[in-house]
Amino acid sequence: MVHDTDTVISVKGLTKSYxxxxxVQGIDFEVRRGEVLALLGPNGAGKTTTVEILEGFHHxxxxxxxxxxxxxxxxxxxxxxxxxxxxQECAVDPFLTVTEAMHQRAGIYPAPRPVGEVVELVGLEAKxxxxxxxxxxxxxxxxxxxxxxxxxxxxxxxDEPTTGFDPSAxxxxxxxxxxxxxxxxxxxxxxxxxxxxxxxADLVTVIANGKVVASGTPDNLGGRDAGVTTVRFTxxxxxxxxxxxxxxxxxxxxxxxxxxxSLPDATVFLHDLTGWAVARGERLEHLTVQRPxxxxxxxxxxDDCVGDLERLNGLVAxxxxxxxxxxxxGSSDGDRTDPxx
Amino acid sequence: MNDLLVxxxxxxxxxxxxxxxxxxxxxxxxxxxIFLLVIGTGAGSGKIQDSTLRYNQYxxxxxxxxxxxxxxxxxxxxxxxIRRDSGVLKRMRGTPMSMLSYIAGIVGSVIINVALITILVxxxxxxxxxxxxxxxxxxxxxxxxxxxxxxxxxGLAVTAIVPNGEAAPAVINGTAFPIVFxxxxxxxxxxxxxxxxxxxxxxxxxxxxxxxxxxxxxPGSGFQTGDILIMLLWAAAAFAFALWKFRWEPRRR
Numbered sequence: 001m002v003h004d005t006d007t008v009i010s011v012k013g014l015t016k017s018y019x020x021x022x023x024v025q026g027i028d029f030e031v032r033r034g035e036v037l038a039l040l041g042p043n044g045a046g047k048t049t050t051v052e053i054l055e056g057f058h059h060x061x062x063x064x065x066x067x068x069x070x071x072x073x074x075x076x077x078x079x080x081x082x083x084x085x086x087x088q089e090c091a092v093d094p095f096l097t098v099t100e101a102m103h104q105r106a107g108i109y110p111a112p113r114p115v116g117e118v119v120e121l122v123g124l125e126a127k128x129x130x131x132x133x134x135x136x137x138x139x140x141x142x143x144x145x146x147x148x149x150x151x152x153x154x155x156x157x158x159d160e161p162t163t164g165f166d167p168s169a170x171x172x173x174x175x176x177x178x179x180x181x182x183x184x185x186x187x188x189x190x191x192x193x194x195x196x197x198x199x200x201a202d203l204v205t206v207i208a209n210g211k212v213v214a215s216g217t218p219d220n221l222g223g224r225d226a227g228v229t230t231v232r233f234t235x236x237x238x239x240x241x242x243x244x245x246x247x248x249x250x251x252x253x254x255x256x257x258x259x260x261x262s263l264p265d266a267t268v269f270l271h272d273l274t275g276w277a278v279a280r281g282e283r284l285e286h287l288t289v290q291r292p293x294x295x296x297x298x299x300x301x302x303d304d305c306v307g308d309l310e311r312l313n314g315l316v317a318x319x320x321x322x323x324x325x326x327x328x329x330g331s332s333d334g335d336r337t338d339p340x341x
Numbered sequence: 342m343n344d345l346l347v348x349x350x351x352x353x354x355x356x357x358x359x360x361x362x363x364x365x366x367x368x369x370x371x372x373x374x375i376f377l378l379v380i381g382t383g384a385g386s387g388k389i390q391d392s393t394l395r396y397n398q399y400x401x402x403x404x405x406x407x408x409x410x411x412x413x414x415x416x417x418x419x420x421x422x423i424r425r426d427s428g429v430l431k432r433m434r435g436t437p438m439s440m441l442s443y444i445a446g447i448v449g450s451v452i453i454n455v456a457l458i459t460i461l462v463x464x465x466x467x468x469x470x471x472x473x474x475x476x477x478x479x480x481x482x483x484x485x486x487x488x489x490x491x492x493x494x495x496g497l498a499v500t501a502i503v504p505n506g507e508a509a510p511a512v513i514n515g516t517a518f519p520i521v522f523x524x525x526x527x528x529x530x531x532x533x534x535x536x537x538x539x540x541x542x543x544x545x546x547x548x549x550x551x552x553x554x555x556x557x558x559x560p561g562s563g564f565q566t567g568d569i570l571i572m573l574l575w576a577a578a579a580f581a582f583a584l585w586k587f588r589w590e591p592r593r594r
Contacts, residue, residue: 055435057590081437091428095361096354107350108438131361151436 006032007066008155008186009054014063016049023049025210026063031203033154036177036187038201038218040194042302046210047190048088048159054188055085055157068155081110084148084156088163090140094133098124098143101132102150109151122146123172137164145173149180156180158189162196174199194295204294208302222297229266231273233287235259239280245272258286344442351446352453359450365420369411369454373404373462380527381470389529393557396529401466402552403526408458409485410517410545413451413492418499418513420447426506430589440589448493455489473556477563481555484569488548491572494579495544501586520545544575 009031016024024046031037039047053060056072056079065072070079092101099115106112119128122142127135135143141164148156158177162170170193177187177200191197197204198218205215206222214222235241235257244259246252247269253260263269266289277284292300360366377400386395394402424430433443466472475481496513503512523536524546530537540546547568554565 057431057435077437077439080435083435085432085435087428087432087435089428091432093354093358093424093429095358100354100357104350104354105436108347108436110437147432 010066012064015061029205034184035202036200037203038197039190041207045207082154084153086144086148086158088159090144099128105147105150113152118146118150155186198294206301213301224297227292228262230290231261234285236282245276344439348442348445352449355450365416373408377404397470398472405462406548412454414496417496419509421500422503422509423506426591434589476558477555480563484551491576494576497583498579544572547571
């Protein structure tokens with residue numbers, strides 16, 4: 001079998017059990033040079049097991065795995081010199097200073113980056129001489145990231161790298177990761193933050209119960225691009241549902257005066273709706289048009305209830321709307337008290 | 342990358358870490374010195390059965406053994422358990438560093454600590470208790486080195502039976518102290534007693550006897566071959582057990 005030289009990670013039919021517990025039950029994916037793969041999934045889904053097999057910490061039970069063209073289970077040092085690892089816990093001796101820890105790690109690698117450069121890259125210049133135990137949680141995570149980069153790795157594993165960061169520190173880390181990819185490095189990221197996956201990932205693979213339940217780009221994962229669009233607004237006073245230009249077969253959900261339409265394609269409806277409002281001189285307060293967020297898709301994918309995903313795809317939107325709000329069917333009596341009716 | 346250079350660098354970092362976290366150092370260095378000064382001065386220089394050494398001179402060697410066991414078995418074992426729990430060992434294993442270099446660096450640092458304890462305690466003995474400069478100095482040095490290897494190997498091995506970092510001091514001190522007590526570290530124990538027979542199974546008493554033999558004046562090389570052999574057996578068994586059972590990662594859950 002010929003490997004594409006651009007393929008950095010290739011996983012086929014990976015399995016791993018701990019006793020009777022099947023942690024990984026046949027996972028496949030591929031990552032190419034310069035890409036960011038985000039592995040998403042609930043705790044215990046098999047993400048960490050998968051990543052730790054790629055990192056060479058654990059042996060697999062079955063399947064084919066290559067990392068930079070080699071089998072990570074052989075634990076050869078040449079391979080380890082080309083990968084950088086950030087684990088979930090900050091694991092550095094607390095009594096060393098930032099620069100000492102960097103120099104210690106740099107001394108292990110055949111071609112390390114200059115310590116000063118990496119300290120600057122992770123924004124710890126002001127803390128160079130400080131003992132690690134005096135750093136804040138976020139600073140320790142940045143040190144962790146720096147230690148993973150000091151060996152000038154081609155491939156970097158980041159396990160929940162921005163947990164505990166303040167919003168601006170997260171943005172800075174995202175810029176840093178994007179910079180790594182621009183340099184042609186490859187990143188495998190596990191995260192619980194959907195905005196992080198959305199911001200960084202070229203590919204998203206969702207793992208649940210040891211299996212890949214979906215993979216794609218952040219924008220098309222789980223049929224997200226083909227899913228329903230939701231239009232919401234507040235019904236203007238003195239207007240009933242009957243007055244709205246509702247397309248045939250579409251039933252709104254109503255709560256108080258908030259109206260919600262779910263449609264496979266909202267283009268025509270929005271045109272009709274806003275045209276109608278302008279013609280009548282009404283304002284559509286709180287008007288929003290929303291596609292399912294990555295988080296919506298993720299929750300639907302990892303929820304055992306299949307119905308959620310179907311709903312997202314608009315397959316059962318109509319039935320459900322009717323079931324939940326029978327009063328909404330083609331009439332406005334749910335929200336209007338007109339004594340003359 | 343040259344593994345020896347990496348190990349040498351690791352010795353330097355280990356020394357920094359050790360001296361910046363004074364609790365372990367205080368226990369390992371201060372305890373033998375204080376005990377030696379208090380008990381040695383109080384108990385005096387009575388003769389010991391079948392030996393050219395006086396009681397307080399014997400105590401110097403016994404406290405050296407205590408310091409050595411503390412630096413190798415207790416400090417090393419607890420440090421490794423804590424590093425295993427915090428993920429430091431796992432992190433190092435994810436780098437291209439040879440794990441043998443890493444362990445060699447840690448043991449190298451322990452050898453420096455034992456050399457310092459030896460100089461400190463023997464100097465006190467020579468100044469305060471008329472202890473002779475080791476009469477058989479080669480035998481003394483080699484016996485101490487074999488002691489370091491034996492108790493470092495035991496320190497590596499014991500981590501395999503310690504479930505987590507919190508349990509480490511209890512398990513490691515709990516296995517060390519009873520054996521140190523029955524091995525005659527605080528007072529000489531007659532060779533024919535039952536305690537001595539039990540203690541003879543373990544390596545601590547053999548280290549004491551080996552050092553006593555090297556410091557006693559008299560003919561011969563001063564090497565206590567039988568005692569050294571038993572220590573080496575313990576070292577080999579402990580090292581084999583560590584190779585088989587050593588864990589780089591904390592136990593799941």
